[in-house]
Amino acid sequence: MLLLRLILLNAFRHRLRAVLTIVGVAVALTAFGLLRTVLDAWHAGVEASSANRLVTRNAVSLTQPLPFAYKGRIRQVTGVDIVAAGGWFGGVYLDEKNFFPNFVVEADDFFKLYPELVVSPEEQKAFLSDRKAAIIGRKLAERFHWRIGDTVTLRGTIYPGQWPMTIRAIYKGARPDTDETVLYFHYSYLDETMKKRAPTRAGQVGFFMIGIRDATRAAEISKDIDALFRNSQAETLTETERAFQLGFVAMSEAILLAITAVSYVVIAIILAVAANTMAMSARERLGEFAVLKTLGFGAPALAGMLLAESLLLALAGTALAMAVLPPLAKGFAVGLAQYFPIFFVSPTTIMLQAAFGLAVGVLAAAVPAWRVSAVRIADAFRRIG
Amino acid sequence: MDRPLIEISHLSKSYRRGDQVIPVLSDITFDIAAGEFLALIGPSGSGKSTLLNCIAGIDSLDAGSITVGGTDIATLSESELAVWRSRHVGFIFQFYNLIPVLTALENVELPLLLTSLSAAARRDHALAALAAVGLSDRTDHKPNQLSGGQQQRVAIARAIVTDPDIIVADEPTGDLDRVSAADVMALLKRLNADLGKTIVMVTHDHKAAEAAHLVRELDKGELRVAP
Numbered sequence: 001m002l003l004l005r006l007i008l009l010n011a012f013r014h015r016l017r018a019v020l021t022i023v024g025v026a027v028a029l030t031a032f033g034l035l036r037t038v039l040d041a042w043h044a045g046v047e048a049s050s051a052n053r054l055v056t057r058n059a060v061s062l063t064q065p066l067p068f069a070y071k072g073r074i075r076q077v078t079g080v081d082i083v084a085a086g087g088w089f090g091g092v093y094l095d096e097k098n099f100f101p102n103f104v105v106e107a108d109d110f111f112k113l114y115p116e117l118v119v120s121p122e123e124q125k126a127f128l129s130d131r132k133a134a135i136i137g138r139k140l141a142e143r144f145h146w147r148i149g150d151t152v153t154l155r156g157t158i159y160p161g162q163w164p165m166t167i168r169a170i171y172k173g174a175r176p177d178t179d180e181t182v183l184y185f186h187y188s189y190l191d192e193t194m195k196k197r198a199p200t201r202a203g204q205v206g207f208f209m210i211g212i213r214d215a216t217r218a219a220e221i222s223k224d225i226d227a228l229f230r231n232s233q234a235e236t237l238t239e240t241e242r243a244f245q246l247g248f249v250a251m252s253e254a255i256l257l258a259i260t261a262v263s264y265v266v267i268a269i270i271l272a273v274a275a276n277t278m279a280m281s282a283r284e285r286l287g288e289f290a291v292l293k294t295l296g297f298g299a300p301a302l303a304g305m306l307l308a309e310s311l312l313l314a315l316a317g318t319a320l321a322m323a324v325l326p327p328l329a330k331g332f333a334v335g336l337a338q339y340f341p342i343f344f345v346s347p348t349t350i351m352l353q354a355a356f357g358l359a360v361g362v363l364a365a366a367v368p369a370w371r372v373s374a375v376r377i378a379d380a381f382r383r384i385g
Numbered sequence: 386m387d388r389p390l391i392e393i394s395h396l397s398k399s400y401r402r403g404d405q406v407i408p409v410l411s412d413i414t415f416d417i418a419a420g421e422f423l424a425l426i427g428p429s430g431s432g433k434s435t436l437l438n439c440i441a442g443i444d445s446l447d448a449g450s451i452t453v454g455g456t457d458i459a460t461l462s463e464s465e466l467a468v469w470r471s472r473h474v475g476f477i478f479q480f481y482n483l484i485p486v487l488t489a490l491e492n493v494e495l496p497l498l499l500t501s502l503s504a505a506a507r508r509d510h511a512l513a514a515l516a517a518v519g520l521s522d523r524t525d526h527k528p529n530q531l532s533g534g535q536q537q538r539v540a541i542a543r544a545i546v547t548d549p550d551i552i553v554a555d556e557p558t559g560d561l562d563r564v565s566a567a568d569v570m571a572l573l574k575r576l577n578a579d580l581g582k583t584i585v586m587v588t589h590d591h592k593a594a595e596a597a598h599l600v601r602e603l604d605k606g607e608l609r610v611a612p
Contacts, residue, residue, distance in 0.1 A: 002491055002507075003498060009486035291482045294443055295496045295543075296471025298464050378435075378444040 003305075010285070011309040018313055021277045025317025025360060026324065028270035029353045033325040034332065035263035036349040042256060043249055044342035048177045049242035051215035053113060056208040056225055057244070059235040065204035066234050068191070073228050074208055079221045081213050084109035085187050087206025091154030091163060093144070100140055102154060102183040104190045105209075107135075113211045116174040123148065123169035131189050133168035137180035139337060141170050152183075159190060161197060181341035210238070267356050274364035278310045282368035289372045290380035299373030303365075306372055310365030311358070318357025322350060388455070389416035390550065390583050391440060396449035398435055409435045411606040413449070419550070422577040422584045424597035431603040433587045434555055440585055441474050441553040442466045454550060471499045475544030475582075479556035481536040483528040483543075489515060490524040493542045500547065514542035518572060534565025541572055545582070552576065554586040558593045570596045 012018045040047070056074060058064035068085055075083045084106040091102050107128055111117065119127075119135065126148075127133045136146060146152065146167055153164040165185050173180050187205070195202040212221050222238035229236045239247075249256070282289070289302050326345050333343035396413040399406050409432040417423055425433040438444035439451060442458045443466075450459050453473065461469060483492045493511040502510065515521055518538040528536050537557060544552050554573065558566035574596050576582045586597060594600050602609055 001504060002487075002494055005491070006484070006487065006495075013486060287482065288484055291476075291478075291484070292495075293467065294441075294470065294476050296467045296499045298467045376444075378438050381438075 007305055007308045007312065010281070010305070011312045014281070017277060017280075021274060021313050022317040022320065024273050025270055025314055025357065026320035028266045029318055029321035029357055030324050030328065031266050032263050032356065033321060033345060033349050033353050034329065035259050035266070036352060037325075037329050037332075037343060037345050038340070039256060039259055039263075040346050040349065041336075041340035041343045042252065044177050044179065044340075045245040046242055046249060048116070048175065048179070048342075049240070049245050051218070051240065051242070052212055053241040054210040054212060054218060054222055054225075054238055055241055055244040056210060056236045056238040057206070059226075059237040062206070062247075064234070065201075065206060066208070066236065068203045068205050070229065070234075070236070071205075071208060074210060074225055077221060077224045077228070079212050079214060079217050080210055080225075082109045082112050082211035084113055084209045085205040085207075086110070086209055087187070087190075088158070089154070089156070089163075089185070089190070090158040091156055091183075093152065093154055098144075100143070100181050100183060101179075102185070104187040104206075105184045106187050107184070109211075110184070110209070113209050116178045117171040118174050119169045119171040127168040130166060130168055131186055131192075132165050134165040134183055134185040135169040135171055136167055136183045137341075138170055138172050139180040139341060140183060141167075143181070143337065154183075159194060159197075159201075161193075163189075163193075165189070176344055177342050179341045181337065209241075267360070271360050271363055274310065274314060274360050275367065277313070278306065278364045278368045281309065282306055282372050286372070286375065286380050290375065290377045293375075293377050293380075303369035303373040306369040307362065307365040310368075311361035314357050314361030314364065318354060318360075321357070322353055325350075325353070387419065390419040390421070390454060391417035391585075392450075392452040393417075393440070394450050394452075396436070396439065396451065397447050398432070398439065398444070399447055409606055410439075410603075413606075413608050415601070415608060417583065417585065419583055420577070420581045421599060422574070422597045423586065424594035424600045425585065425587045425603060426589070426591070426594050426600060427603035429589075432606045433603045436603065436608075437553050437555055437585060437587045441476065441551075442470050468499075471496060471547065473550045475547065475549040475552040477537070477540050477544050477552065477554035477557045479559040481528070481533075481540045481560075483536055483539055485528050488525050488527055489520060489531065489539045489542075492528070492539055493546050496543060496547050510546055511542070514546040515539070517545065518542045532565070533561050534568055537561060537565070537569050538572065541569070541576075545576060545580070550583060552582050552584045554584065554588075556588055556590075557586060558588065558590050566590070566593065 058066050071083050071085055074080060086103055086105045089102045089104050092098065111124065127135050134152065148167055148170065150167045151164055152167060153162050156163055191202055212218060218240050225238040226236050292302060329343065329345045336343060393416070394414050396410055398410040399408040413436065425436060427433045435444060439446055446459050450457050456469065458466065458469060484495065490511050493514050494507050497507040497510055512524065515524055518541050520535060520538055520542065523531060523535060531539065557573065558569055561569060570593050573584055573586070577584050588594050
């Protein structure tokens with residue numbers, strides 16, 4: 001008890017300095033956690049990917065379409081279970097600033113492929129039976145206060161014209177990383193309208209979403225699908241949904257690298273601050289350490305005391321950061337919902353916070369502890385007079 | 386005839402300052418019997434504190450040996466010396482060197498953390514040591530709430546709480562007024578006379594040195610019997 005009391009009293013001997021160090025560690029680890037959460041948000045699509053889903057797109061570029069007619073041939077590939085055509089619609093609701101992702105899908109198969117989009121059977125039936133129906137995510141409905149039965153008109157940017165549609169269903173995500181900000185509507189609505197407005201653009205899709213029975217055969221099936229269309233006018237590139245999503249993430253690689261670097265720089269800075277605090281504390285108490293050494297406390301005991309003080313301050317800051325981060329991230333999630341539909345603190349981030357807090361505590365004490373344990377008693381007494 | 390408690394043989398010690406070697410102690414040989422009260426006097430820089438530190442095992446020797454209770458302490462490692470000091474030596478410093486955040490009782494209890502005593506037994510020992518120096522009513526006071534003389538008495542309690550064979554005192558009255566200094570010296574004399582503690586004390590103060598049985602003078606690193 002006495003030893004613990006001594007450690008506690010020494011850690012908070014300079015209260016302002018100790019409190020500032022704790023707050024510094026807390027701020028740094030909170031900033032680290034937020035940056036990590038931003039990175040996670042960027043990768044949310046990747047994390048939400050299923051190993052049983054493949055995506056086939058035009059080998060030239062994602063912006064190049066594929067013939068809808070490919071669907072039948074893809075379905076015949078051994079191992080393929082479901083095929084659903086889809087595409088980025090890129091519609092705007094009233095104003096560009098109201099951005100949200102919107103896609104066309106072949107609804108029947110799409111629901112089978114994406115069981116994480118949870119919707120009531122009644123609403124699903126209503127959506128499937130209305131060619132001009134849309135299904136939207138819960139968060140999107142909340143954002144624009146849309147309800148079932150509301151008519152929403154999107155202005156096409158890729159497919160010109162006004163596209164009125166009726167909201168027939170609102171889905172919820174089965175998992176926390178399911179994007180609830182998306183609008184889906186029927187591919188048939190798009191295709192039949194395009195047949196009238198721009199017949200040359202009809203019968204085309206952006207990509208095919210493919211369900212496979214055995215995830216371990218993904219590479220083989222992908223190869224088989226692409227082989228079907230080799231040397232055709234629209235060669236295909238088939239990859240796992242994860243790789244497909246990573247392709248999007250890779251477009252922002254420089255930004256992500258910068259955010260990652262900043263998150264680690266923040267940790268390095270607070271490590272330097274904490275190390276300075278411990279060095280000052282050890283230097284000021286060199287005489288006391290010499291006295292303890294004189295009384296018979298060995299070098300490991302003195303180093304342990306300093307390490308315990310450092311850990312106490314660092315872990316207090318870490319605990320504060322771990323308590324503050326989730327509610328703070330919740331606030332950010334509301335403010336940034338438009339840009340980051342999935343924004344929540346992952347258990348990995350919490351664990352990294354704890355690990356870095358611990359590392360700061362240990363490393364900050366390392367040099368001062370070594371100095372204190374190495375100091376020769378007679379030299380220390382001579383130095384302090 | 387009993388073997389002396391402390392045997393110092395051909396002890397030499399020097400310090401380095403850059404390329405310069407400054408001799409501090411030269412070929413010192415003498416014995417201290419158990420129960421002795423020895424005062425080391427001499428001008429500043431004569432090497433008396435260095436000799437005290439060597440005897441107490443907190444400074445190393447360049448040559449020679451110091452045997453305490455049959456143990457040649459010059460051959461002990463740092464960790465062995467730490468254990469040896471905790472069992473055999475009590476320290477009294479000029480500036481008390483109490484831990485400022487701890488109470489008087491906690492300061493006295495501190496060396497007992499290195500023993501196998503229970504918390505209750507440690508507390509009992511510390512209370513007894515404080516009672517022995519007349520500070521039973523100051524157990525919960527922090528050092529800054531005590532006078533210089535009281536702080537030095539807490540330091541003496543800390544020095545005796547482990548019941549060491551030797552007490553080393555470096556200028557124990559150097560920071561005290563005359564009355565407090567006399568109290569401290571009376572206390573040391575009592576520890577020597579009543580408890581049989583061997584005391585080696587460094588002092589500038591000839592009055593303090595009068596309390597000792599034996600006074601030796603160090604001058605330019607050499608030892609002689611004081612006049």
